[in-house]
Amino acid sequence: MDRLFAEGTVNAAETGQGTPLVLLHSLLSDRASFDKIAPPLSRSFRVTTPELPGFGRSRAVDGGLAAVADRMAQTVIEAGAGAIVLGNGYGGFVALQMAIRHPGIATRLILADSGAAFSEAGREAFRTMASVSKAKGLAAISDVAMNRLFAPEFQEQHPELMRDRRAAFLRTDPEVFQAACDALAGLDLRTELSRVKMPVLVLVGEQDEATPPAMSRELAAGLPDAELKIIPGCAHVPQLQAPEVFLDALGGFLGLANAAPA
Template identity: 60%
Template sequence: MTTKINDGETSRTEFSHDGIMARTLGAGPPLFLFHSLLSDSASFDTIAPQLAEQFKVIIPDLPGFGGSVATAGSLEEVADRMASFVHSVAPNGDAILFGNGYGAFVALQIAIRHPALVASLILAGSGARFSEPGRDAFRGMAAAGRSKGLAAIADTAMARLFAPEFQAAHPDLMADRRAAFLRTDVAVFEAACLSLAALDQSAQLPALDLPVLMMVGEQDAATPPPMARELASLVPNAVLQILPGCAHVPPLQAPDLVIEAISLFLGKTFGKPSGAAHIA
């Protein structure tokens, strides 16, 4: 099913493939945006219109989120499902994948498992593996979500996404993001948490043969800068950029910095972003 929608100055198309719902805007090389576990595809609303000046931007709901049918199983199985979706839209190996948080891990697994599909990767808040405290945090969230419901861990989820100062300064956005988190399927959330807790991609990363931009907020508590540094050190053609004053959701917290980092990485020009990313 394909639906064309015109929202003022923005025209987009909504469509589905194999149970994955997505929207597209713009024209050009295909750029896919994969959202985080604690958020949804609306977290890209601040940057998608600028990216659509140069790209065909495809924003799916990951399996089990929004209108997309869930995938039972591991992160690898989710990645395989999304690889099929990517192939349906961009079968020529020219896909650019931009993932945030959980979406970054999905994108990275697609590049590892289906390298012929992906031309380059942009990862915001990712890593090769989590530390033991990080693994324990995911196991704890999975158990609490299962036994008490997501409302019981909503404050924890928001703290992993946004720094306290940002939360205090943006109460309406926080209410919106909390509501988005509470709409998450608990079973999907639990499975994703347990998959991330068990994940170790360190042995696979040196074989990645494509350009990778690794972004991380300097205040990211969920996937902190040491994780990003380790990942960047393991990938042969990776660039690491630290985003000052930012936590786990750069597209919402520092859209201008994200647009600028992407423009430097891909050699494109978008609008008139302000600020500058710090290259580590």
């Protein structure tokens, strides 16, 4: 069932009982990207899956990534004491910024396919997506967006999923998307990683072209207490592409004997 957080500004689905586990989605997707892993995780956790500010029924916020992180920090606090936060892609950058700005906000952090800073080529990709979408609309970059989420062969093998994911992307508020692209193009959190004191699991799909494995290696190396796992055969949203493999990668860090989908 859905519940409102952060003074009614954040809409989230909530299911299960136990330790709070908050799942933050990527920029090119929506909270449905967690649909395959939320049910099995809810057997052990109270799983909260928000729509990030400006997505779905969550109210947008001004002030860049820091303001988004602050808004989501309110959500995590309201989700309950001892929360664990998992962020994928843009959600991972939000989670990392949140952990830096709000020490102690979570007991553990899982950063899937994100990083602390992009290369110049990565920054330019965001600038291009922002400018083209502003000039021609999101449809003009929908192929680029899908290619950043999934490898071409996976797209060919899963046409129905790709139709669903493309439709989800096209529902994104263009101004929210462009602001997020601008924020990510200018982001560099590398000098602040030492402030993240909680244990962190860094995950990345080996085929991720949006946030390549090199970014996750750099991220894990800069964090005081981090473990890195590379997920074979996956791109930017491994929890959707290979949920069983993704859950297995989480198992030891979350203390799960078996979290595979039923």
